[in-house]
Amino acid sequence: MAKSNFGPFGLGGLLLMVVLAASMVVLPLMLPPLPPPPLMLLFFPVGIMAALVFLAFSPAEAVGNVVVHTV
Template identity: 75%
Template sequence: MDNSVRPFGPAGLLLLAALTASMLFLPLVLPPLPPPPLLLLFIPVGLMAALVFLALSPADAMGNVAVHTL
């Protein structure tokens, strides 16, 4: 019995190789695309602002308090 850890089988490696090749060669073959609308560009900025707000806002820990006694 083989006890080695194998994260990807042959099919997974073939899929990753095909995805890598398509990311390398398709931009060279396809025509350039027009830029996206300006409103669409604000989605990542809004997501990052929401994540920063959630990371810096204080947590309401009153319901999660555990009392340890010896």
């Protein structure tokens, strides 16, 4: 059995990604334009991003993470 040169993806995974990429190019050209979503729905991604930024920059509690340096 020959080894494929698609890296970590097999032939099926590569084929699936090609089909998904092609559908993302072709389907918007075929489907009718949709109305914009309500303004409240647009705040969900912004809220998730704000929560992730807050968690990324909030200090971690260092009570159990004490490191002793000896020379």
